[in-house]
Amino acid sequence: MNTEHGEGQQHPIGLYLKIWLLLFVLSTLSYMVDYYQLEGYLRWTLIIVFMLLKAGLIVAVFMHMLWERLALIYAILVPPLCLLVLVGLMAVEADYTFLSRVIYFGQEG
């Protein structure tokens, strides 16, 4: 039940406040992407970069993944990689679904 920090996870409060501030800044930046109506690849890249940074900070620091043992980290973080395969498959065949819709539902509209 003990970690190297004595009981549970103990870290200075200042660390949480810094991460909190960082998350605020990143959220503001991602809101700015919409506010200034950036378009195309610049928009999508920025959205994904800010999203991944926020997600990483939350999991690593707030959820203490940074200080967990490797066995737990791999058990939790590796399985979601399957989901990337799902997303990839669905994206790859999207044009096929789109064309089917154009062919079969196109005339009605």
Added chain:
Amino acid sequence: MNTQQQAVSGWDSVSADWSSDKDAFKRVPWGKAMMWIFLLSDTFIFTCFLTSYMKVRMTTTEPWPIPSEVFALTIAGQSIPLILIAIMTFILITSSGTMAMAVNFGYRRDKKKAALLMLVTALLGASFVGMQAFEWTKLIEDGVRPWGNPMGAAQFGASFFMITGFHGLHVSIGVIYLLVVAHKVQRGDYDRQGKYDIVEITGLYWHFVDLVWVFIFAFFYLW
């Protein structure tokens, strides 16, 4: 040890085997490991929702409604894009911050501060749900339904209500969970048990709710 294993049979032997102290996650309380595994399964559920949303958005033959305009609010005569969603994002991040500090004070045996911070977290969560209810009401008044809407692709409503509804349900359950644990903290239950793991486990669930919102915010509202 051996005699004990032979003594039980049937379902008892199944549970005896699974709980035979051969822990894979060293020095991780079982409750925490189980919460992580639950969150892993929840990750799969939310990703399935977001993937189906991606799919319908990529394949719809009608234009997708522009979220920036759909979720704009008029404040003091000015239309500000996505402002409510931005406020909701900041509220949820703030609640994550207070939760992280509650965990910290829990482990320091400062149960007054821990319970108070959990209460603040729950209040922020409740206000998030309140704003979501406001947002739903506004969209329903605008004619958005799961089967259609006046702005464009019919699947917009289905994706919106499904994804934000499921997330809102998670926040609501989280608020109840937080209130129950906060009550137990200030009553001193965990002093008697001698451990404050439960606060960290509750925190894991709460941070996960925030984490899911990060992805919904990026893919549904900003994309």
